[in-house]
Amino acid sequence: MTEDPRPGGRADRGPGVSGSRAAGDTGARPAAPGAVAGGGEVARAPAPWPRADGTVVCVGETMAALAPEPPESLDTGESLRLSVAGAESNVAMYLADLGVSAVWLSALGDDPFGRRVRAAVAAANVDVSGVRSDPHRPTGLLVKEPGPAGTRVHYYRRGSAASALGPEILDDPRLGSAALVHLTGVTPALSPSCGALVERALATPPAERRHAISFDVNHRPALWPEGTAATVLRDLADRADIVFVGLDEAQHLWGADLDARGVRELLPRPRLLVVKDGGREATAFDGDGRVVTVPAPRTEVVEPVGAGDAFAAGFLAGLVRGGALTSALRLGHITAASALGVTGDHGPLPDAATVERLLGLTERAWAARA
Incomplete structure (x- = not known):
């Protein structure tokens, strides 16, 4: 972790408003937007943000995915492995793995691929009851086409069921109990109606x-008309x-010389901004100007x-x-x-005891794993 260098700055406080105590100091969660502490009145206890008692609703397309098994060229491979791939359902499945109530909202074709996708996401303990057929x-x-320079992905999604999603999906009653709604930059690129959904x-x-x-920039150049994605x-x-954004994609979109700061x-308004610098580190900026950087642990990469x-x-x-930013960044890396x-999008997590042990490491011990 790298601390905010400003005088008096403290990097490991939670993302609450100025004057609130750190989530890591008290176990309390950060204050909600608009919460006030101090002044002539008795300060109210900070409200949880996001609420711990609600679900996380993830909205967006998931596709059937084919990849050579074992990983080799499509030109010579003799068998293909069928799995599922979708940014928002990936998030939902990992949230469920981590014990967070997760809902995935989308649309699928009334076809074998659609049934396979629905069953796979449901098997991860994600609520798929709002997914349309x-x-x-x-x-x-x-x-997926593995190669020496990395994996190339070929998409066949034009006119898909999910591309017809529109703003009305946000009327789903499951959003009434949501603590957080997660979207990505893939969705607005799929169609005008999907763009209206995100708007x-x-x-x-x-x-x-x-x-x-929550919004992951998740820039997919092939989906955007030239010159439109950046703005x-x-x-x-x-x-x-x-907001989540990779430093490499930010540089591609908004300027090759950009660093995390x-x-x-460029994005001053989000209450939390997380800039991911590949396999090196991730930096979180909160609404009070505090900055936390946590290095990524060494990891053998099969497929990114x-x-x-x-x-x-x-x-x-x-x-x-309810964790402070340091813990949240560590759990992101884990x-x-x-x-x-x-080779798929969804791998097995360490057992809960191992996760808790890693979250509890000292700064020096965590850095030794980088």
Whole structure:
């Protein structure tokens, strides 16, 4: 962990408003937007943020995924492994693994791929009861092509059931009990109606929201018309409460010379901004100007696809569980490592005792694992 260098700055405090005590100091969760401490009145206890008693609702497309088994060229491979792949359902599944109540909202084709996707996400203890079955549109499909320079992904999703999602999905009653709604930059790129969905989710001012909004920039260049992604994704991200972005994708979108602090200058409004610097470190910025950097532990990488979703789930689980930023970042790294070690998007987590032991390491002991 790297502490905020400002005089009096303290990096490991939770993301509460100025004047609130650290979540890591008291076990209390950070104050909700608009909470006030001090002054002539008796300070109210900070409200949990996000609420610990609610669910996390993840909204977005999931596809059937095919990959050579064992990993080799599609030109010569003789068998393909069928799995599922979708940023938002990945987050939901990892949240469920971490003991957080998770809901996935989407649409699937009324076809074998759709039934396979629904069953796989449900098997991870995610609530899929709000997922629609579309008899007129197919389930999206992707095919992974491993190669020496990394894995290339071919998408077959045009006209998919999920591309027809629109703002009305936000009327789902499951959002009434949500502590947090998680979206990604994939969704607004799928269709105008999907873009309207994300716009509606972010239209309510932060102080008036019934739940926090989490947004992973998740830039997929192939989905965007040339020259459009940078402006749209920056605007959407800056209206969310919690934002995740990779430093590499921020540099690609908004400037090759950006560092983590430069990204914060471009996205000043989110209550929490997390900038992930590949396998090196992740830095969180809170609304009070505090900064926490936690190095990533050494991990054998089988395939990087899905690691960003796993990190987001771990971080969000850490917040919902009431942890300070350091703990949330560590849990993000731990969860990401489970995705890096498998060819699919969803890998097995360490047992709960191991996770708690890792979260409890001293700063020096954690750094020794980097």
